[in-house]
Amino acid sequence: MVRGMAFDTSRRQVVKGFACLGIGATLPLCCGGTWIQAVAAESFTLTEIVDGVHVFTGANELMNEANHGAICNLGIVIGDDAVAVIDSGGSIVEAGAFLAAIRGITDKPIRYLVNTHMHPDHIFGNAVFRDAGATLIGHRNLPRALAARGEFYLRSYRNQIGATLMKGVEIIAPTMLITDRQELDLGGRKIELRAWKPAHTDNDLTVFDPATQTLFAGDLVFLEHLPTLDGSLLGWLGQMDELAAIKAAHVVPGHGTAPASWPQALQPQRHYFEALARDLRKAIEDGTPLAEAVGTAASSARSDWQLFDEYNERNATAAYAELEWE
Amino acid sequence: MKAVRQDRRPMAGTASKMAAALALAACICAMPSLAYSQAANAPSEKIWNELKTDVFEDRTIQSDTGLIRIEAPKRAQDAALVPVDIFIDPAKFPGGIKSLTLIVDVNPSPVAATFQFGENSGVTHLSTRLRVDDYSYLRAIAETANGELHMAQTYVKASGGCSAPAVKNQDEANRTMGQMKLRQFAEQDSQTGKGRELQLMIRHPNNSGLQKDPLTQYFIPPHFIHKLSVSQDDRPILSMEGGISISEDPNFRFDYTPDGNGEIRVEAVDTDGKVFRDQWPLEAAGL
Ligand SMILES: [Zn+2]
Numbered sequence A: 001m002v003r004g005m006a007f008d009t010s011r012r013q014v015v016k017g018f019a020c021l022g023i024g025a026t027l028p029l030c031c032g033g034t035w036i037q038a039v040a041a042e043s044f045t046l047t048e049i050v051d052g053v054h055v056f057t058g059a060n061e062l063m064n065e066a067n068h069g070a071i072c073n074l075g076i077v078i079g080d081d082a083v084a085v086i087d088s089g090g091s092i093v094e095a096g097a098f099l100a101a102i103r104g105i106t107d108k109p110i111r112y113l114v115n116t117h118m119h120p121d122h123i124f125g126n127a128v129f130r131d132a133g134a135t136l137i138g139h140r141n142l143p144r145a146l147a148a149r150g151e152f153y154l155r156s157y158r159n160q161i162g163a164t165l166m167k168g169v170e171i172i173a174p175t176m177l178i179t180d181r182q183e184l185d186l187g188g189r190k191i192e193l194r195a196w197k198p199a200h201t202d203n204d205l206t207v208f209d210p211a212t213q214t215l216f217a218g219d220l221v222f223l224e225h226l227p228t229l230d231g232s233l234l235g236w237l238g239q240m241d242e243l244a245a246i247k248a249a250h251v252v253p254g255h256g257t258a259p260a261s262w263p264q265a266l267q268p269q270r271h272y273f274e275a276l277a278r279d280l281r282k283a284i285e286d287g288t289p290l291a292e293a294v295g296t297a298a299s300s301a302r303s304d305w306q307l308f309d310e311y312n313e314r315n316a317t318a319a320y321a322e323l324e325w326e
Numbered sequence B: 001m002k003a004v005r006q007d008r009r010p011m012a013g014t015a016s017k018m019a020a021a022l023a024l025a026a027c028i029c030a031m032p033s034l035a036y037s038q039a040a041n042a043p044s045e046k047i048w049n050e051l052k053t054d055v056f057e058d059r060t061i062q063s064d065t066g067l068i069r070i071e072a073p074k075r076a077q078d079a080a081l082v083p084v085d086i087f088i089d090p091a092k093f094p095g096g097i098k099s100l101t102l103i104v105d106v107n108p109s110p111v112a113a114t115f116q117f118g119e120n121s122g123v124t125h126l127s128t129r130l131r132v133d134d135y136s137y138l139r140a141i142a143e144t145a146n147g148e149l150h151m152a153q154t155y156v157k158a159s160g161g162c163s164a165p166a167v168k169n170q171d172e173a174n175r176t177m178g179q180m181k182l183r184q185f186a187e188q189d190s191q192t193g194k195g196r197e198l199q200l201m202i203r204h205p206n207n208s209g210l211q212k213d214p215l216t217q218y219f220i221p222p223h224f225i226h227k228l229s230v231s232q233d234d235r236p237i238l239s240m241e242g243g244i245s246i247s248e249d250p251n252f253r254f255d256y257t258p259d260g261n262g263e264i265r266v267e268a269v270d271t272d273g274k275v276f277r278d279q280w281p282l283e284a285a286g287l
């Protein structure tokens, strides 16, 4: 249940991208023609979860050609004057469908695109929103992270999702950088950005809409989809209480069901991380080598998550290398 | 891109040739090659057949003699951090082995490291972590005291280990660079159960120099530990000449035979010429 904020489903507005294909088709896209765009648009649904906050829910899958890279949650917050977009999606195709769906809801200018962090599923669509005139915003560490990884992302994802879906994808760093906290004025509605210390990555940023008590957590919160670790396990665990203290009623996690009640949504991942840390600390203490330890770490949490086998050993490898320095 | 400093001191014999091959290969393949990822999906000896003369000239390399064994996961969970174990059968080399060369066939700089062992060091097992850029053989070649070369290999499915940036927490990495940690394991806790073991960990980004900033199109310069020595007092246990294929925060675990109660000393030098030193008393618990 969501605390404090009731969801009136009859009032929910659902906007499907395909209703706006006419607009989508006029976008300056270069992504394999209208067929693939139409397919993407048909599966792209924006749902109004509370007043002026619309969310797309990604699939709990790896990015691939069939899902158009649409695996993470995306959102928008609409003020009196302007729109803020939270993450751009995992391909130009997805971002194009996203923009088309937004245009089916409002014609207010898209003033900001907020990147919650560096991962391709969240930033590969950046070009679409830059071209739509948005100012790109990110954590102060995001440009450095993209400088180190961007080329690798472009190359390795070409193998993973195919050249067609990679068409038009550019690594675009934010120009407006957040060091600590900052407000964005959308006209009659201010949203709060907050930069975090290393956790999921070293460039995690959250967005909070006080008007509806909605928290966009980016990948600082995972539900159903196993959390992935590309920053610091200790940093993530260490900031869990600070996250929980945010006065939100509900959260849009980076992956998994949106919205979910807050702060209860933190519980499953806290449980997983604690199991992972406990098992690995014991292995390190016992002198169990990395290769052996990562095979069994956190296996007690296996049935709680989707994509466990895809990500757990990798998480455990990173966590082992971090924890052995304790 | 310059992956290896030009001012290396000359080394004798095989080691200098390896260093040359390392430098050469790093220059040739500075651009991460897409051809590799498309071509090298099936085990192939092709790269090795070209590589081995660069590294070992026309010397005979014996395979499957049982003297040396190498283990690594069949599929790498993290290509930038692939654990590898090398075991040497002490019964088969009464004279001891002089050196050990670790090779990752497909890496832009295939010679990952060359280890030299001190006399009576007693090293029969060595593990470390490697970057592996694509599906590849990992090879360990031991040189015995009488100059024979013995090789073992294993095949690993990995991708992007060299061009992928491993540093997950850049500020922390910059702050802690050069810190070392030594763990000492008693005989019964060692991986072989045969000798006492050391695990040496060094904080260093060990940047490969193969990461390109897509915004500026410049390569981020390589910066890695290229020399390492471990000794008990002044008695050498092992030394290493390393390349960019050793993972971030270089980590070595090996057994050895202590001699007396002298302290363990470590010195590491990186490609910026920074020298890191530390020492630890021999732990009584490990005796
Ligand atoms: Zn994500």
Ligand SMILES: [Zn+2]
Binding pocket: A117, A119, A200, A219, A254
């Ligand atoms: Zn992420």
